[in-house]
Amino acid sequence: MKKTGLYFGVVALAAVLTLSACGNNNNGNNSASPSASASPSASAPASSPSASAPAAGGGAVQDVTINASNWKFDVTEIKAKVGDTIKLTLKNTDGVHGIAVEDLGVKVKNGETVEIKLDKAGTFEYHCSIQCGQGHDNMTGLIVVE
Ligand SMILES: [Cu+2]
Structure with missing residues (x-):
């Protein structure tokens, strides 16, 4: 706390020196206090955690094994998100x-x-890509991407 206060004092002093001729002492004090890490709102836009949100929504890798028999697939619906890989x-x-x-x-x-x-x-x-017999047309499934 003591060091922060000292640092603040130095910054304020520098600001005062810089702006001394303009009569902007109040301005200098106001801009100096946010820089003393007391303002989370000021640092939020800089780190912008929301920018990584869309990438986090997709990008997953799903391993899906479909077992085929006469005449069906054992998996008939696969759900995924945009950006995923199957x-x-x-x-x-x-x-x-x-x-x-x-x-x-x-x-x-x-x-x-x-x-x-x-x-x-x-x-x-x-769907099944090989003409495999009478149940061939039943061999279908869906990949649902949201
Ligand atoms: Cu087939």
Whole structure:
């Protein structure tokens, strides 16, 4: 406390010396007191914690494994946020299937892992990409990006 007071005194003195000819002594005192770290509002805009908020909203990485069988995917809805990345793995447990997400230009084969960067909101359908038999048309799911 003593040192802060001394520092404040020096700053005030400097301000007074600088402004002495203008009769602005009151002004000098007012501007000197916020600099003595007594004003959290003055430092808030400088650090701007809100600037990092949008980046924190997305950017997560989700590992998703879809097991495909005749004739269904065991995962039929994947939820994510804009900015997230999905690492999508396909495993065929029964039959021969693939995954296509046409709106995102993504295709995944059996045993493959594909990274999907989600840079826009929306609902994107995926479906089996291999004509696998009578239940083929039932093999669909959704990626929901908010
Ligand atoms: Cu199929």
